[in-house]
Amino acid sequence: VVRPGWRLIANCSSIGSLGPSADSWLCSFIKSLSATKEGQATKQPMFQLVFPTVEMIRNSLEGYLGGGRCVPYTSTVNDRQKWLRSHMCNWVSGEYGRSRVVPHIKTYTRLSPDRKKVAWFLLTSANLSKAAWGARTASGALRVRSYELGVLFVGDGRGLDVGGEDGMIVPYTTPPKPYEATDNPWLVNLKYNKLDTRGNKWPVDTSNPFEWLDPEVAGLI
Numbered sequence: 038v039v040r041p042g043w044r045l046i047a048n049c050s051s052i053g054s055l056g057p058s059a060d061s062w063l064c065s066f067i068k069s070l071s072a073t074k075e076g077q078a079t080k081q082p083m084f085q086l087v088f089p090t091v092e093m094i095r096n097s098l099e100g101y102l103g104g105g106r107c108v109p110y111t112s113t114v115n116d117r118q119k120w121l122r123s124h125m126c127n128w129v130s131g132e133y134g135r136s137r138v139v140p141h142i143k144t145y146t147r148l149s150p151d152r153k154k155v156a157w158f159l160l161t162s163a164n165l166s167k168a169a170w171g172a173r174t175a176s177g178a179l180r181v182r183s184y185e186l187g188v189l190f191v192g193d194g195r196g197l198d199v200g201g202e203d204g205m206i207v208p209y210t211t212p213p214k215p216y217e218a219t220d221n222p223w224l225v226n227l228k229y230n231k232l233d234t235r236g237n238k239w240p241v242d243t244s245n246p247f248e249w250l251d252p253e254v255a256g257l258i
Contacts, residue, residue: 039073039196041080042150048087048128048209049143051110053166055118062167063121070145074194082147085213086121086165087140089128090220091229094139100233102241103139104223112224125222126213132200133208142208152211154196161187 045067055062067084089097094104115121130136143164147156163169163185171181190197190205198204199211216222229239 039147039156040150041082043147043156044083044085044212045070045145045147046085046087046211046213047143047145047165048140049164050108050141051164051166052086052088052114052118052121053164053168054114055121055165055167057117058120062172066170070147084124085126085215086124087126087128087209087213089140089223090216091223092220093128093136094223095229095231095233097137097139097234099139100235100241101229101237101239102235105225105239105241107139107141108223109225110222111226113226115222115224122216122222125216125220127216127220129210129214130208131210133206135208136210140208144208146207148199148207148211149196153199155199155205155207156196157192158190158197158205158207159187160190161185163187 063084064081067081071082088110089104089108094101094108097103099106128136128140130138130140143161145159145161149155163183166183168182169185171179174180199207227239232238235241
């Protein structure tokens with residue numbers, strides 16, 4: 038069922054150090070997830086990484102604190118892999134009313150060109166990192182440093198339907214929207230002076246542990 042036009046999409050809440058270029062690790066990762074019953078794909082599919090922007094976090098229901106607690110990606114890592122930005126797409130989830138909810142979910146899938154099917158769908162705890170997925174050592178051994186758990190949904194060779202009462206739920210809007218020129222990935226260790234939906238800058242003063250809640254909710258605790 039899978040053809041070269043079926044894009045590979047990942048979404049995660051953090052990103053590991055992937056190397057100075059896509060050839061360092063990402064290309065082999067994409068190749069691993071592009072295999073079919075006929076063997077390895079001759080051409081790698083389009084790869085898109087759904088990851089929240091600064092503005093998405095700022096305008097979220099939780100504000101900056103949501104990003105601080107759920108999306109721990111740092112500038113230290115990001116500055117070493119600026120090439121990854123060309124694959125990044127913003128978090129949008131209009132169909133499920135979750136465009137303003139900070140995502141912590143991690144999924145990986147192959148989506149058909151008409152967006153009506155996925156070849157398979159993986160819901161997992163694994164972020165996009167060598168630690169979670171493994172990397173080859175100098176001796177050729179595969180080293181995986183993190184324990185992860187996931188559920189892989191597979192069809193009968195004809196793909197899984199997307200949407201509807203019985204279809205697969207893809208948590209973000211498809212096709213994912215690539216970053217615009219003014220977009221930047223959320224980086225938890227940077228300062229942001231533009232006020233969020235809670236009226237906060239980042240980092241937030243967390244001396245009040247319930248500050249991030251709605252005032253009415255906080256008053257009941």
